[in-house]
Amino acid sequence: MVEIIDVDAENVDKYGFFCMRSKPNSDGYQKKLNWVKERLKEGLKIKIIQENGRQKGFIEYIPGEFTWRAINAKEYMVIHCFWIVGKGQGRGFGSQLLNGCIDEAKQLGLSGVALVTSEQGWLPNKKFFERKGFKMVDKIDEFELMALSFNENSKPQFYDWNESAKEYKEGITVFKSDQCPYIQDAVRNIIEASKDLSISVQIVDMDSYDVAQKKSPTPFGVFTVIYNGEIITYHPETKNRFIKMINKKNLLTNS
Template sequence: MVEVVDITPENIKEKGFFCMRSKPKSQGYQNKLSWLLNRFDEGLKLKIIEVDGQPKGFIEYIPIEYAWRAVQGENYLLIHCLWIVGRGKGNGYGSILLNECIEEARRLNKSGVALVTSSQTWLADKHFFVKHGFKSIDQAPPSFELLVMKFDDQADPKFSHGWDERIQNYRDGITIFRSDQCPYIDDAVKTIIEVASERNIPIRVIEYENSEDARYAPSANGIFNVIYNGKLLTYHPINKRELYKLLDQA
Protein backbone atom coordinates (compact mmCIF):
# COMPACT_ATOMS: atom_id res chain seq x y z
CA MET A 1 0.00 0.00 0.00
CA VAL A 2 1.26 3.47 -0.94
CA GLU A 3 0.65 6.16 1.65
CA VAL A 4 1.73 9.80 1.97
CA VAL A 5 2.43 10.65 5.60
CA ASP A 6 2.33 14.25 6.81
CA ILE A 7 5.17 14.86 9.27
CA THR A 8 4.14 17.08 12.18
CA PRO A 9 5.62 18.12 15.52
CA GLU A 10 3.53 15.34 17.05
CA ASN A 11 4.84 12.44 14.94
CA ILE A 12 8.29 13.57 13.80
CA LYS A 13 10.18 11.73 16.52
CA GLU A 14 8.41 8.50 15.57
CA LYS A 15 8.52 8.92 11.78
CA GLY A 16 11.71 10.93 11.39
CA PHE A 17 12.28 13.15 8.38
CA PHE A 18 13.75 10.55 5.96
CA CYS A 19 17.35 11.82 5.66
CA MET A 20 19.94 10.18 7.94
CA ARG A 21 17.16 8.09 9.49
CA SER A 22 19.73 5.41 10.37
CA LYS A 23 21.69 7.93 12.50
CA PRO A 24 19.09 9.63 14.69
CA LYS A 25 21.64 10.40 17.42
CA SER A 26 24.08 12.19 15.10
CA GLN A 27 24.57 15.94 15.46
CA GLY A 28 23.38 16.57 11.92
CA TYR A 29 20.13 14.70 12.55
CA GLN A 30 19.48 16.51 15.80
CA ASN A 31 20.26 19.88 14.19
CA LYS A 32 17.76 19.19 11.41
CA LEU A 33 15.15 18.04 13.90
CA SER A 34 15.42 21.30 15.83
CA TRP A 35 15.38 23.27 12.59
CA LEU A 36 12.16 21.59 11.46
CA LEU A 37 10.43 22.13 14.79
CA ASN A 38 11.13 25.85 14.39
CA ARG A 39 9.76 25.92 10.83
CA PHE A 40 6.35 24.27 11.13
CA ASP A 41 4.79 27.49 12.43
CA GLU A 42 6.09 29.24 9.30
CA GLY A 43 4.03 26.90 7.13
CA LEU A 44 6.69 24.30 6.30
CA LYS A 45 5.32 20.97 5.11
CA LEU A 46 7.19 17.68 5.09
CA LYS A 47 5.61 14.60 3.52
CA ILE A 48 7.10 11.11 3.34
CA ILE A 49 5.84 8.51 0.89
CA GLU A 50 5.71 5.00 2.31
CA VAL A 51 5.13 1.65 0.62
CA ASP A 52 3.87 -1.00 3.03
CA GLY A 53 5.21 1.12 5.85
CA GLN A 54 8.67 1.59 4.34
CA PRO A 55 9.77 5.15 3.44
CA LYS A 56 10.73 5.64 -0.21
CA GLY A 57 11.13 9.40 -0.49
CA PHE A 58 9.97 12.79 0.71
CA ILE A 59 9.11 16.34 -0.23
CA GLU A 60 9.77 19.46 1.85
CA TYR A 61 8.26 22.82 0.93
CA ILE A 62 7.48 26.16 2.56
CA PRO A 63 5.94 29.55 1.70
CA ILE A 64 8.49 31.41 -0.42
CA GLU A 65 8.58 34.26 2.09
CA TYR A 66 10.30 31.84 4.50
CA ALA A 67 12.32 29.82 1.98
CA TRP A 68 15.96 28.94 2.68
CA ARG A 69 17.09 29.67 -0.86
CA ALA A 70 18.47 32.88 -2.40
CA VAL A 71 15.06 33.64 -3.89
CA GLN A 72 12.62 36.53 -3.59
CA GLY A 73 8.89 36.37 -4.22
CA GLU A 74 5.40 36.54 -2.76
CA ASN A 75 2.50 34.09 -2.51
CA TYR A 76 4.27 31.00 -3.84
CA LEU A 77 5.20 27.72 -2.24
CA LEU A 78 8.86 26.84 -2.71
CA ILE A 79 10.11 23.26 -2.73
CA HIS A 80 13.32 22.78 -0.74
CA CYS A 81 13.76 19.07 -1.50
CA LEU A 82 12.12 16.25 -3.44
CA TRP A 83 13.97 12.95 -3.17
CA ILE A 84 13.12 9.38 -4.12
CA VAL A 85 15.83 6.82 -3.40
CA GLY A 86 17.02 3.51 -4.77
CA ARG A 87 14.43 1.07 -6.03
CA GLY A 88 11.72 3.58 -5.26
CA LYS A 89 12.62 5.46 -8.42
CA GLY A 90 10.53 4.91 -11.53
CA ASN A 91 7.31 4.09 -9.69
CA GLY A 92 5.64 7.49 -9.85
CA TYR A 93 6.31 8.34 -6.21
CA GLY A 94 7.94 11.66 -7.10
CA SER A 95 4.87 12.64 -9.11
CA ILE A 96 2.60 11.76 -6.19
CA LEU A 97 4.58 13.97 -3.82
CA LEU A 98 4.83 16.83 -6.30
CA ASN A 99 1.08 16.73 -6.88
CA GLU A 100 0.55 16.92 -3.11
CA CYS A 101 2.46 20.22 -3.10
CA ILE A 102 0.70 21.59 -6.19
CA GLU A 103 -2.75 20.76 -4.85
CA GLU A 104 -1.96 22.33 -1.49
CA ALA A 105 -0.76 25.49 -3.23
CA ARG A 106 -4.10 25.66 -5.03
CA ARG A 107 -6.07 25.09 -1.81
CA LEU A 108 -4.13 27.91 -0.14
CA ASN A 109 -4.80 30.23 -3.10
CA LYS A 110 -1.09 30.54 -3.80
CA SER A 111 0.07 31.94 -7.14
CA GLY A 112 2.12 28.88 -7.92
CA VAL A 113 4.98 26.59 -6.91
CA ALA A 114 8.69 27.31 -7.39
CA LEU A 115 12.01 25.55 -6.78
CA VAL A 116 15.74 25.91 -7.39
CA THR A 117 17.33 23.23 -9.59
CA SER A 118 20.89 22.49 -10.66
CA SER A 119 22.44 20.65 -13.59
CA GLN A 120 25.30 19.57 -11.31
CA THR A 121 24.43 17.70 -8.13
CA TRP A 122 22.62 17.78 -4.78
CA LEU A 123 19.65 19.87 -5.91
CA ALA A 124 16.97 18.44 -8.16
CA ASP A 125 17.45 18.24 -11.91
CA LYS A 126 14.95 20.35 -13.82
CA HIS A 127 13.76 17.78 -16.37
CA PHE A 128 11.33 16.01 -14.04
CA PHE A 129 9.66 19.31 -13.19
CA VAL A 130 9.57 20.56 -16.78
CA LYS A 131 7.65 17.38 -17.69
CA HIS A 132 5.11 18.35 -15.04
CA GLY A 133 4.58 21.84 -16.46
CA PHE A 134 7.22 23.94 -14.70
CA LYS A 135 9.10 26.62 -16.64
CA SER A 136 12.56 28.12 -16.14
CA ILE A 137 12.34 31.83 -15.33
CA ASP A 138 15.76 32.78 -13.94
CA GLN A 139 19.36 31.53 -13.89
CA ALA A 140 22.29 31.90 -11.49
CA PRO A 141 25.92 30.72 -11.56
CA PRO A 142 27.30 28.16 -11.69
CA SER A 143 24.37 25.93 -12.74
CA PHE A 144 21.19 27.03 -10.99
CA GLU A 145 17.77 27.61 -12.52
CA LEU A 146 14.62 28.90 -10.87
CA LEU A 147 11.57 26.97 -12.06
CA VAL A 148 7.94 27.88 -11.50
CA MET A 149 4.44 26.59 -12.13
CA LYS A 150 2.13 29.60 -12.16
CA PHE A 151 -1.59 29.69 -11.45
CA ASP A 152 -2.25 33.42 -11.97
CA ASP A 153 -0.63 36.70 -13.06
CA GLN A 154 1.31 37.33 -9.84
CA ALA A 155 4.83 38.62 -10.46
CA ASP A 156 7.45 35.92 -11.00
CA PRO A 157 9.79 35.06 -8.15
CA LYS A 158 13.46 35.75 -8.88
CA PHE A 159 16.93 35.01 -7.63
CA SER A 160 18.59 37.44 -5.23
CA HIS A 161 21.31 38.40 -7.71
CA GLY A 162 24.56 40.06 -6.69
CA TRP A 163 26.59 36.89 -6.12
CA ASP A 164 29.94 38.32 -7.19
CA GLU A 165 29.64 41.33 -4.92
CA ARG A 166 28.77 39.19 -1.90
CA ILE A 167 31.52 36.64 -2.56
CA GLN A 168 34.21 39.31 -2.88
CA ASN A 169 33.79 40.13 0.79
CA TYR A 170 35.41 36.79 1.64
CA ARG A 171 38.84 36.72 0.01
CA ASP A 172 41.00 35.33 2.83
CA GLY A 173 41.07 31.54 3.04
CA ILE A 174 37.90 29.46 3.42
CA THR A 175 34.56 30.82 4.56
CA ILE A 176 31.73 28.37 5.15
CA PHE A 177 28.13 29.56 5.18
CA ARG A 178 25.96 26.90 6.75
CA SER A 179 22.52 26.16 8.13
CA ASP A 180 20.75 23.19 9.67
CA GLN A 181 18.24 22.73 6.83
CA CYS A 182 20.21 19.73 5.57
CA PRO A 183 21.40 17.12 8.10
CA TYR A 184 24.46 16.25 5.98
CA ILE A 185 25.95 19.72 6.37
CA ASP A 186 27.33 19.08 9.85
CA ASP A 187 29.67 16.30 8.68
CA ALA A 188 30.59 18.33 5.60
CA VAL A 189 31.71 21.26 7.74
CA LYS A 190 33.86 18.98 9.91
CA THR A 191 35.55 17.59 6.78
CA ILE A 192 36.36 21.07 5.46
CA ILE A 193 37.72 22.20 8.82
CA GLU A 194 40.02 19.15 8.93
CA VAL A 195 41.36 19.82 5.44
CA ALA A 196 41.87 23.52 6.17
CA SER A 197 43.87 22.58 9.25
CA GLU A 198 45.99 20.11 7.29
CA ARG A 199 46.80 22.78 4.69
CA ASN A 200 47.10 25.70 7.11
CA ILE A 201 44.29 27.59 5.39
CA PRO A 202 42.49 30.25 7.46
CA ILE A 203 38.85 29.28 7.96
CA ARG A 204 35.72 30.66 9.50
CA VAL A 205 32.16 29.39 9.72
CA ILE A 206 29.12 31.66 9.42
CA GLU A 207 25.83 30.23 10.67
CA TYR A 208 22.58 31.23 9.00
CA GLU A 209 20.00 31.81 11.70
CA ASN A 210 16.94 32.54 9.56
CA SER A 211 15.61 32.52 6.02
CA GLU A 212 16.49 36.20 5.52
CA ASP A 213 20.18 35.29 5.92
CA ALA A 214 19.82 32.49 3.37
CA ARG A 215 18.03 34.79 0.92
CA TYR A 216 21.26 36.74 0.42
CA ALA A 217 23.69 33.82 0.36
CA PRO A 218 26.75 33.68 -1.93
CA SER A 219 24.89 31.27 -4.24
CA ALA A 220 21.30 30.35 -5.03
CA ASN A 221 21.57 27.38 -2.67
CA GLY A 222 21.15 29.44 0.46
CA ILE A 223 21.77 26.70 3.01
CA PHE A 224 25.43 25.80 2.36
CA ASN A 225 28.21 27.59 0.52
CA VAL A 226 31.99 27.36 0.70
CA ILE A 227 34.05 30.35 -0.47
CA TYR A 228 37.80 30.07 -1.06
CA ASN A 229 39.80 33.26 -1.67
CA GLY A 230 36.83 35.12 -3.09
CA LYS A 231 35.45 32.31 -5.27
CA LEU A 232 32.62 29.81 -4.78
CA LEU A 233 34.28 26.45 -4.15
CA THR A 234 31.17 24.31 -3.62
CA TYR A 235 27.52 24.65 -2.65
CA HIS A 236 27.06 21.02 -1.55
CA PRO A 237 28.79 18.58 0.82
CA ILE A 238 31.88 16.85 -0.57
CA ASN A 239 34.39 14.33 0.70
CA LYS A 240 38.08 14.95 1.41
CA ARG A 241 39.30 13.70 -1.96
CA GLU A 242 36.90 15.99 -3.83
CA LEU A 243 37.86 18.93 -1.61
CA TYR A 244 41.59 18.43 -2.19
CA LYS A 245 40.95 18.39 -5.93
CA LEU A 246 38.91 21.61 -5.84
CA LEU A 247 41.56 23.37 -3.77
CA ASP A 248 44.33 22.27 -6.15
CA GLN A 249 42.33 23.60 -9.11
CA ALA A 250 41.42 26.91 -7.48
Protein backbone atom coordinates in the same frame (compact mmCIF):
# COMPACT_ATOMS: atom_id res chain seq x y z
CA MET B 1 0.02 -0.53 0.80
CA VAL B 2 1.15 2.96 -0.23
CA GLU B 3 0.54 5.86 2.12
CA ILE B 4 1.70 9.44 2.53
CA ILE B 5 2.80 10.51 6.00
CA ASP B 6 2.31 14.16 6.90
CA VAL B 7 5.19 14.89 9.25
CA ASP B 8 4.26 17.21 12.10
CA ALA B 9 5.42 18.19 15.57
CA GLU B 10 3.68 15.14 17.05
CA ASN B 11 5.22 12.47 14.82
CA VAL B 12 8.53 13.88 13.55
CA ASP B 13 10.48 12.00 16.23
CA LYS B 14 8.89 8.77 14.96
CA TYR B 15 9.08 9.24 11.18
CA GLY B 16 11.99 11.65 10.90
CA PHE B 17 12.46 13.70 7.74
CA PHE B 18 13.61 10.89 5.40
CA CYS B 19 17.35 11.74 5.31
CA MET B 20 19.91 10.13 7.67
CA ARG B 21 17.40 7.84 9.40
CA SER B 22 20.24 5.43 10.15
CA LYS B 23 22.10 8.08 12.19
CA PRO B 24 19.50 9.66 14.49
CA ASN B 25 22.08 10.48 17.16
CA SER B 26 24.42 12.32 14.80
CA ASP B 27 24.99 16.05 15.11
CA GLY B 28 23.58 16.69 11.65
CA TYR B 29 20.38 14.74 12.30
CA GLN B 30 19.72 16.45 15.61
CA LYS B 31 20.34 19.93 14.17
CA LYS B 32 17.99 19.21 11.28
CA LEU B 33 15.40 17.84 13.70
CA ASN B 34 15.48 21.04 15.74
CA TRP B 35 15.37 23.06 12.51
CA VAL B 36 12.28 21.17 11.35
CA LYS B 37 10.45 21.69 14.64
CA GLU B 38 10.99 25.46 14.40
CA ARG B 39 10.09 25.64 10.69
CA LEU B 40 6.84 23.74 11.20
CA LYS B 41 5.63 26.88 12.97
CA GLU B 42 6.29 28.79 9.72
CA GLY B 43 4.29 26.42 7.53
CA LEU B 44 6.98 23.90 6.57
CA LYS B 45 5.56 20.66 5.18
CA ILE B 46 7.35 17.35 4.92
CA LYS B 47 5.47 14.49 3.29
CA ILE B 48 6.99 11.02 3.22
CA ILE B 49 5.60 8.37 0.87
CA GLN B 50 6.00 4.82 2.04
CA GLU B 51 5.04 1.38 0.81
CA ASN B 52 4.38 -1.43 3.26
CA GLY B 53 6.04 0.63 5.97
CA ARG B 54 9.19 1.38 3.95
CA GLN B 55 9.93 4.99 3.07
CA LYS B 56 10.33 5.51 -0.68
CA GLY B 57 10.71 9.26 -0.97
CA PHE B 58 9.71 12.65 0.33
CA ILE B 59 9.01 16.27 -0.45
CA GLU B 60 9.83 19.30 1.72
CA TYR B 61 8.25 22.67 0.96
CA ILE B 62 7.34 25.95 2.64
CA PRO B 63 5.57 29.24 1.79
CA GLY B 64 8.03 31.42 -0.12
CA GLU B 65 8.13 34.12 2.54
CA PHE B 66 9.95 31.63 4.78
CA THR B 67 12.02 29.71 2.22
CA TRP B 68 15.67 28.80 2.85
CA ARG B 69 16.61 29.34 -0.77
CA ALA B 70 18.10 32.63 -2.02
CA ILE B 71 15.03 33.59 -4.05
CA ASN B 72 12.32 36.20 -3.91
CA ALA B 73 9.18 34.06 -4.10
CA LYS B 74 6.88 35.40 -1.41
CA GLU B 75 3.73 34.62 -3.41
CA TYR B 76 4.81 31.06 -4.17
CA MET B 77 5.12 27.74 -2.41
CA VAL B 78 8.81 26.78 -2.57
CA ILE B 79 10.05 23.20 -2.74
CA HIS B 80 13.31 22.69 -0.84
CA CYS B 81 13.86 18.97 -1.37
CA PHE B 82 12.32 16.28 -3.55
CA TRP B 83 13.63 12.71 -3.65
CA ILE B 84 12.33 9.33 -4.74
CA VAL B 85 14.83 6.53 -4.19
CA GLY B 86 15.76 3.36 -6.01
CA LYS B 87 12.97 1.12 -7.23
CA GLY B 88 10.41 3.67 -6.05
CA GLN B 89 11.19 5.73 -9.16
CA GLY B 90 8.83 5.51 -12.12
CA ARG B 91 5.85 4.39 -10.07
CA GLY B 92 4.02 7.69 -9.67
CA PHE B 93 5.23 8.38 -6.12
CA GLY B 94 6.81 11.68 -7.14
CA SER B 95 3.63 12.79 -8.90
CA GLN B 96 1.56 12.06 -5.80
CA LEU B 97 3.85 14.16 -3.62
CA LEU B 98 4.08 17.03 -6.10
CA ASN B 99 0.33 17.11 -6.72
CA GLY B 100 -0.26 17.47 -2.99
CA CYS B 101 2.10 20.45 -2.88
CA ILE B 102 0.39 22.08 -5.87
CA ASP B 103 -3.07 21.56 -4.37
CA GLU B 104 -1.98 23.14 -1.09
CA ALA B 105 -0.50 26.16 -2.88
CA LYS B 106 -3.84 26.68 -4.64
CA GLN B 107 -5.78 26.30 -1.40
CA LEU B 108 -3.63 29.00 0.20
CA GLY B 109 -4.27 31.36 -2.71
CA LEU B 110 -0.61 31.46 -3.75
CA SER B 111 0.55 32.31 -7.26
CA GLY B 112 2.27 29.00 -7.92
CA VAL B 113 5.01 26.56 -6.92
CA ALA B 114 8.73 27.22 -7.40
CA LEU B 115 12.06 25.50 -6.81
CA VAL B 116 15.76 25.95 -7.50
CA THR B 117 17.28 23.26 -9.74
CA SER B 118 20.79 22.40 -10.85
CA GLU B 119 22.59 19.60 -12.64
CA GLN B 120 25.17 19.71 -9.86
CA GLY B 121 24.90 19.28 -6.09
CA TRP B 122 21.84 17.99 -4.30
CA LEU B 123 19.23 20.24 -5.82
CA PRO B 124 16.31 18.64 -7.71
CA ASN B 125 16.74 17.85 -11.40
CA LYS B 126 14.49 20.00 -13.59
CA LYS B 127 13.44 17.30 -16.08
CA PHE B 128 10.70 15.83 -13.90
CA PHE B 129 9.29 19.27 -13.19
CA GLU B 130 9.36 20.28 -16.86
CA ARG B 131 7.13 17.30 -17.60
CA LYS B 132 4.73 18.62 -14.97
CA GLY B 133 4.47 22.03 -16.62
CA PHE B 134 7.15 23.96 -14.72
CA LYS B 135 9.09 26.56 -16.72
CA MET B 136 12.40 28.29 -16.13
CA VAL B 137 11.77 31.87 -14.98
CA ASP B 138 15.29 32.90 -13.93
CA LYS B 139 18.84 31.60 -14.35
CA ILE B 140 22.26 32.44 -12.91
CA ASP B 141 25.22 30.24 -13.81
CA GLU B 142 24.20 26.59 -13.30
CA PHE B 143 21.21 27.49 -11.12
CA GLU B 144 17.76 27.59 -12.69
CA LEU B 145 14.60 28.82 -11.00
CA MET B 146 11.62 26.75 -12.12
CA ALA B 147 8.00 27.71 -11.53
CA LEU B 148 4.50 26.44 -12.13
CA SER B 149 2.55 29.69 -12.18
CA PHE B 150 -1.17 30.02 -11.52
CA ASN B 151 -0.90 33.79 -12.00
CA GLU B 152 1.18 34.93 -14.97
CA ASN B 153 1.51 38.43 -13.49
CA SER B 154 3.62 37.12 -10.61
CA LYS B 155 7.04 35.54 -11.14
CA PRO B 156 9.68 34.50 -8.56
CA GLN B 157 13.27 35.55 -9.13
CA PHE B 158 16.77 35.11 -7.76
CA TYR B 159 18.18 37.70 -5.42
CA ASP B 160 21.22 39.48 -6.81
CA TRP B 161 23.79 37.41 -4.90
CA ASN B 162 26.39 36.77 -7.58
CA GLU B 163 29.02 39.26 -6.31
CA SER B 164 28.74 38.54 -2.59
CA ALA B 165 31.53 35.92 -2.54
CA LYS B 166 34.10 38.58 -3.44
CA GLU B 167 33.64 40.13 0.02
CA TYR B 168 35.36 37.10 1.58
CA LYS B 169 38.87 37.49 0.18
CA GLU B 170 40.96 35.78 2.85
CA GLY B 171 41.13 32.02 3.39
CA ILE B 172 38.11 29.73 3.47
CA THR B 173 34.61 30.92 4.31
CA VAL B 174 31.80 28.42 4.74
CA PHE B 175 28.16 29.44 4.63
CA LYS B 176 25.97 26.74 6.18
CA SER B 177 22.54 26.16 7.60
CA ASP B 178 20.87 23.28 9.44
CA GLN B 179 18.32 22.70 6.66
CA CYS B 180 20.39 19.78 5.37
CA PRO B 181 21.54 17.15 7.90
CA TYR B 182 24.60 16.20 5.82
CA ILE B 183 26.17 19.65 6.11
CA GLN B 184 27.66 19.14 9.58
CA ASP B 185 29.98 16.37 8.35
CA ALA B 186 31.00 18.52 5.39
CA VAL B 187 31.89 21.43 7.68
CA ARG B 188 34.06 19.15 9.80
CA ASN B 189 35.80 17.93 6.65
CA ILE B 190 36.55 21.51 5.61
CA ILE B 191 37.91 22.42 9.05
CA GLU B 192 40.20 19.39 9.00
CA ALA B 193 41.32 20.19 5.45
CA SER B 194 42.05 23.81 6.37
CA LYS B 195 44.25 22.67 9.27
CA ASP B 196 46.25 20.40 6.98
CA LEU B 197 46.70 23.27 4.54
CA SER B 198 47.34 25.89 7.26
CA ILE B 199 44.55 28.07 5.88
CA SER B 200 42.20 30.09 8.06
CA VAL B 201 38.53 29.11 8.00
CA GLN B 202 35.46 31.13 8.92
CA ILE B 203 32.00 29.60 9.43
CA VAL B 204 28.95 31.75 8.69
CA ASP B 205 25.84 30.17 10.21
CA MET B 206 22.69 31.07 8.28
CA ASP B 207 20.28 30.82 11.19
CA SER B 208 17.14 32.44 9.76
CA TYR B 209 15.20 32.36 6.50
CA ASP B 210 15.97 36.03 5.92
CA VAL B 211 19.72 35.40 6.15
CA ALA B 212 19.46 32.34 3.89
CA GLN B 213 17.48 34.31 1.31
CA LYS B 214 19.53 37.48 1.20
CA LYS B 215 23.04 36.55 2.38
CA SER B 216 23.69 33.14 0.87
CA PRO B 217 26.43 33.30 -1.80
CA THR B 218 24.44 30.82 -3.95
CA PRO B 219 20.69 30.19 -4.43
CA PHE B 220 21.15 26.84 -2.66
CA GLY B 221 20.87 28.71 0.64
CA VAL B 222 22.24 25.77 2.61
CA PHE B 223 25.95 25.36 1.96
CA THR B 224 28.62 27.25 0.02
CA VAL B 225 32.41 27.20 0.29
CA ILE B 226 34.39 30.31 -0.70
CA TYR B 227 38.16 30.38 -1.07
CA ASN B 228 39.93 33.73 -1.42
CA GLY B 229 36.80 35.44 -2.69
CA GLU B 230 35.73 32.73 -5.15
CA ILE B 231 33.05 30.05 -4.80
CA ILE B 232 34.66 26.62 -5.13
CA THR B 233 31.69 24.38 -4.29
CA TYR B 234 28.21 24.20 -2.83
CA HIS B 235 28.29 20.42 -2.56
CA PRO B 236 29.43 18.53 0.59
CA GLU B 237 32.69 16.74 -0.06
CA THR B 238 35.23 14.56 1.72
CA LYS B 239 38.27 16.11 3.40
CA ASN B 240 40.59 14.88 0.63
CA ARG B 241 38.29 16.23 -2.06
CA PHE B 242 38.32 19.68 -0.44
CA ILE B 243 42.12 19.59 -0.29
CA LYS B 244 42.31 18.73 -4.00
CA MET B 245 39.91 21.58 -4.84
CA ILE B 246 41.99 24.13 -2.97
CA ASN B 247 45.31 22.85 -4.35
CA LYS B 248 43.89 23.00 -7.87
CA LYS B 249 42.70 26.56 -7.29
CA ASN B 250 46.16 27.54 -6.01
CA LEU B 251 47.81 26.02 -9.10
CA LEU B 252 45.47 27.90 -11.43
CA THR B 253 46.03 31.15 -9.53
CA ASN B 254 49.80 30.82 -9.54
CA SER B 255 50.19 29.59 -13.10
